[in-house]
Amino acid sequence: xxxxxPSAPPDRxxxxxxxxxxxxxxxxxxxAGLALGPLSACAGPTGAPGPGTLTLGLNRxxxxxxxxxxxxxxxxxxxxxxRQALTRIGPGMKPQLVLADxxxxxxxTAWSVRLREGVCYSDGSPVTVEDVATAxxxxxxxxxxxxxxxxxxxxxxxxxxxxxxxxHTKRPVPGLDxxxxxxxxxxxxxxxxxxxxxxxxxxxxxxARANSGAGEYxxxxxxxxxxRAPHVDTVRVRFVPEESSxxxxxxxxxxxxxxxxxxxxxxxxxxxxxxxxxxxxxxxxCQLFYNFRKKNPHPLADARVRRALSLAVDGGxxxxxxxxGSAEEARGVVPLALEGAVRTGEFAYDPGRxxxxxxxxxxxxxxxxxxxxxxxxxxxxxxxxxVADMFRDIGxxxxxxxxxxxxxxxxxxxxxGGDWDVIGNGFPGPTGQALTSLQGMYGGTPEKExxxxxxxxxxxxxVQRKLADAxxxxxxxxxxxxxxxxxxxxxxxxxxxxxxxxxxxLARRDRVHDLGLLKLNSYDLSAVRLEG
Amino acid sequence: MxxxxxxxxxxxAVTARDLARATATRQRRGxxxxxxxxxxxxxxxxxxxxxxxxxxxPDANAQDLSQRRLPPLSGGHLFGTDQLGRDLLxxxxxxxxxxxxxxxxxxxxxxxxxxxxxxxxxxxGGWVDALVSRFLxxxxxxxxLMMLLLVVxxxxxxxxxxxxxxxVAQWPEVARLTRSLVLVEREKPYVAAARVLGLRGWTxxxxxxxxNVVRPVSLVVLLLIAQAVLLESALSFxxxxxxxxxxxxxxxxxxxxxxxxxxxxxxxxxxxxxxxxVVGVNLLGDGLRDRTRRRKGARA
Numbered sequence: 001x002x003x004x005x006p007s008a009p010p011d012r013x014x015x016x017x018x019x020x021x022x023x024x025x026x027x028x029x030x031x032a033g034l035a036l037g038p039l040s041a042c043a044g045p046t047g048a049p050g051p052g053t054l055t056l057g058l059n060r061x062x063x064x065x066x067x068x069x070x071x072x073x074x075x076x077x078x079x080x081x082x083r084q085a086l087t088r089i090g091p092g093m094k095p096q097l098v099l100a101d102x103x104x105x106x107x108x109t110a111w112s113v114r115l116r117e118g119v120c121y122s123d124g125s126p127v128t129v130e131d132v133a134t135a136x137x138x139x140x141x142x143x144x145x146x147x148x149x150x151x152x153x154x155x156x157x158x159x160x161x162x163x164x165x166x167x168h169t170k171r172p173v174p175g176l177d178x179x180x181x182x183x184x185x186x187x188x189x190x191x192x193x194x195x196x197x198x199x200x201x202x203x204x205x206x207x208a209r210a211n212s213g214a215g216e217y218x219x220x221x222x223x224x225x226x227x228r229a230p231h232v233d234t235v236r237v238r239f240v241p242e243e244s245s246x247x248x249x250x251x252x253x254x255x256x257x258x259x260x261x262x263x264x265x266x267x268x269x270x271x272x273x274x275x276x277x278x279x280x281x282x283x284x285x286c287q288l289f290y291n292f293r294k295k296n297p298h299p300l301a302d303a304r305v306r307r308a309l310s311l312a313v314d315g316g317x318x319x320x321x322x323x324x325g326s327a328e329e330a331r332g333v334v335p336l337a338l339e340g341a342v343r344t345g346e347f348a349y350d351p352g353r354x355x356x357x358x359x360x361x362x363x364x365x366x367x368x369x370x371x372x373x374x375x376x377x378x379x380x381x382x383x384x385x386x387v388a389d390m391f392r393d394i395g396x397x398x399x400x401x402x403x404x405x406x407x408x409x410x411x412x413x414x415x416x417g418g419d420w421d422v423i424g425n426g427f428p429g430p431t432g433q434a435l436t437s438l439q440g441m442y443g444g445t446p447e448k449e450x451x452x453x454x455x456x457x458x459x460x461x462x463v464q465r466k467l468a469d470a471x472x473x474x475x476x477x478x479x480x481x482x483x484x485x486x487x488x489x490x491x492x493x494x495x496x497x498x499x500x501x502x503x504x505x506l507a508r509r510d511r512v513h514d515l516g517l518l519k520l521n522s523y524d525l526s527a528v529r530l531e532g
Numbered sequence: 533m534x535x536x537x538x539x540x541x542x543x544x545a546v547t548a549r550d551l552a553r554a555t556a557t558r559q560r561r562g563x564x565x566x567x568x569x570x571x572x573x574x575x576x577x578x579x580x581x582x583x584x585x586x587x588x589x590p591d592a593n594a595q596d597l598s599q600r601r602l603p604p605l606s607g608g609h610l611f612g613t614d615q616l617g618r619d620l621l622x623x624x625x626x627x628x629x630x631x632x633x634x635x636x637x638x639x640x641x642x643x644x645x646x647x648x649x650x651x652x653x654x655x656x657g658g659w660v661d662a663l664v665s666r667f668l669x670x671x672x673x674x675x676x677l678m679m680l681l682l683v684v685x686x687x688x689x690x691x692x693x694x695x696x697x698x699x700v701a702q703w704p705e706v707a708r709l710t711r712s713l714v715l716v717e718r719e720k721p722y723v724a725a726a727r728v729l730g731l732r733g734w735t736x737x738x739x740x741x742x743x744n745v746v747r748p749v750s751l752v753v754l755l756l757i758a759q760a761v762l763l764e765s766a767l768s769f770x771x772x773x774x775x776x777x778x779x780x781x782x783x784x785x786x787x788x789x790x791x792x793x794x795x796x797x798x799x800x801x802x803x804x805x806x807x808x809x810v811v812g813v814n815l816l817g818d819g820l821r822d823r824t825r826r827r828k829g830a831r832a
Contacts, residue, residue, distance in 0.1 A: 244789045264615070268793045314597075321597035322616070374771065381787065382615055385777050389595045389616075400776040407685075 061215030083201035093432030134188035141193035215239030230526035263326035283429030293457035311354035330499035340434035344491035372424030566819030573812025581628035627779035641699035646706025654714030
């Protein structure tokens with residue numbers, strides 16, 4: 001036994017430093033840290049973009065960077081940053097050359113095209129004529145494609161050289177250069193008749209990370225880009241469905257750009273420091289379109305009844321109060337911003353006359369079912385509720401059926417889901433040409449209707465014939481005249497209860513520059529610059 | 533044996549102050565406060581909602597687009613107007629009729645299902661208990677809101693579907709409580725006596741056991757009303773509520789969130805009404821439960 005001095009402090013057992021109290025203290029500290037950690041993250045903007053990163057907040061989910069089935073306006077901006085077409089629609093709604101450096105009409109049914117020298121994909125492989133031919137074949141094989149409905153017919157490719165080819169059509173297609181802006185070119189071996197979830201493109205950006213389920217993408221500069229390198233290193237694309245969340249994220253600096261804003265959100269953002277708004281007239285038409293699958297003796301099969309119902313809609317009030325001046329009431333069957341569009345008439349508001357006409361036509365006490373998908377256009381629910389209330393004033397009972405995004409409204413539109421009378425729908429003008437939109441909406445044929453590929457069942461043979469005639473007219477002046485006449489004919493069939501052309505609204509942080517918003521509600525991502 | 537007479541002046545260490553500070557007294561006071569406060573909060577919401585048709589209010593769906601988003605106490609609108617110029621108070625009260633009807637109906641149905649299933653499981657045991665308990669556990673394991681959204685997506689959003697869905701969602705809670713109470717009751721002598729007298733199992737359960745468990749179960753059912761109203765509001769908020777133009781509390785809030793920074797009342801006021809009702813019902817339920825316990829103790 002070792003003697004110890006009585007004055008020396010007693011030896012502490014080695015474990016005494018770790019007392020129960022200490023343990024409790026540590027646990028309490030740890031617990032507090034865990035609890036307060038997330039709170040501290042809430043205190044400031046979360047996920048704020050870095051100095052070289054541009055973050056876009058889209059209101060619809062970008063399920064693919066391919067546009068075979070998925071081409072809403074804002075998606076075009078992102079899709080074309082990765083995959084490019086032979087042409088694009090530039091400012092002034094004129095086609096501009098992209099992958100092609102020559103795109104000229106060499107005959108009524110032939111276009112001579114030359115690929116730009118040195119154009120290549122992000123993996124370094126060159127863009128070839130075979131890629132163009134395969135792309136056209138694949139777009140043609142996709143069922144229910146919106147893009148396909150824009151083409152009177154898909155051209156075929158005849159290779160004439162290493163970089164040159166001729167696009168042939170059976171009948172003249174004068175606006176083919178604009179239409180080809182929607183055909184994205186992908187390496188032939190990787191192209192499929194479906195929305196591509198992977199693969200390379202020839203655009204200024206390449207995909208660094210993708211979560212298509214969540215609609216989130218990270219794009220990085222394409223080091224092998226054949227053109228001028230983009231100014232921004234990284235672009236993050238996020239899907240933020242809630243309008244209020246997008247507004248708050250922009251205000252906090254979490255997002256740099258939010259597009260397709262509702263007028264109410266624009267009002268909230270107006271005058272805020274660090275936020276700028278951009279506005280331009282749009283090429284999209286938002287309609288309350290009648291169901292043209294209603295056959296006699298249904299009252300809606302009668303154009304006079306359809307016209308009488310329109311008299312109940314106070315369009316001026318909807319534009320002024322509900323859409324707060326962010327749209328223009330339609331004065332034609334397509335937006336007047338489109339090339340070739342003409343004024344065909346105006347919607348009048350006269351509920352007394354509406355009531356009298358409906359009574360005279362034996363259609364009083366009508367019941368109308370209005371359907372739409374949430375987010376189809378700005379303030380859609382408010383517009384629909386307002387219209388239902390206006391119908392009530394003339395003794396028409398309207399029921400509303402709202403579909404959530406991802407629901408089966410497509411089936412309903414095709415007449416396979418259930419019965420409806422009026423649909424709230426938006427139709428874009430991706431080529432900037434009135435002819436394309438007219439053909440997409442009013443060029444339905446009985447053959448197309450058999451597969452339910454017409455626009456809400458609109459099949460009017462006379463209109464379809466005249467449209468086809470105008471579409472194949474190679475003389476510009478004659479085509480314009482024919483096109484104007486057919487627009488008046490369409491207006492007389494009274495296809496819409498009411499329609500408006502929304503202005504394109506976009507909000508961005510001040511640090512974002514050179515964002516050239518086009519009437520198509522898209523912009524060239526490679527031209528955008530970031531400050532700081 | 534001589535009886536002892538206790539005089540009024542008998543000395544005691546327990547003072548009136550001690551009695552007033554005693555836990556039992558505090559609980560009694562607390563229960564009374566909860567009942568009164570709960571009843572007041574609930575009445576503040578339920579009475580105007582029930583009498584919405586009689587109150588001098590504009591039609592809940594009558595629009596005046598020139599009077600959009602008027603703030604409270606302006607233009608003759610106590611709660612202001614919404615994005616279509618409709619009177620917000622009228623919409624909240626009429627919307628409350630839908631939300632409350634759905635809540636009350638759902639809870640009644642779930643109470644009946646839960647009590648029947650729980651009582652059968654607790655009383656008969658064996659395979660009935662195994663079946664009910666496993667089914668109950670399986671349902672509790674599912675994420676509630678997801679399940680509700682799925683069913684509404686399958687069958688379409690109508691008041692009937694939403695009521696049934698919430699009713700089916702809430703029965704496990706009632707069933708679990710009923711089962712545990714019946715398990716206790718069935719071992720009591722009066723049940724054995726009833727059996728000896730030749731009563732059948734179902735008769736004993738319905739005539740003697742269930743009346744003894746109805747009271748605590750009904751308190752849980754009352755608390756579930758608040759939960760059902762919240763669920764209905766959540767479904768409407770997520771777009772799975774009754775179709776427009778039916779005003780429901782969830783939809784009013786959902787529509788108003790787009791204007792949260794410019795028109796605070798569109799979200800705040802209906803939110804406050806929901807909070808008031810939920811707090812009121814919960815306080816009332818808590819108070820009634822506490823009061824019941826005291827009485828039971830006193831009888832024992």
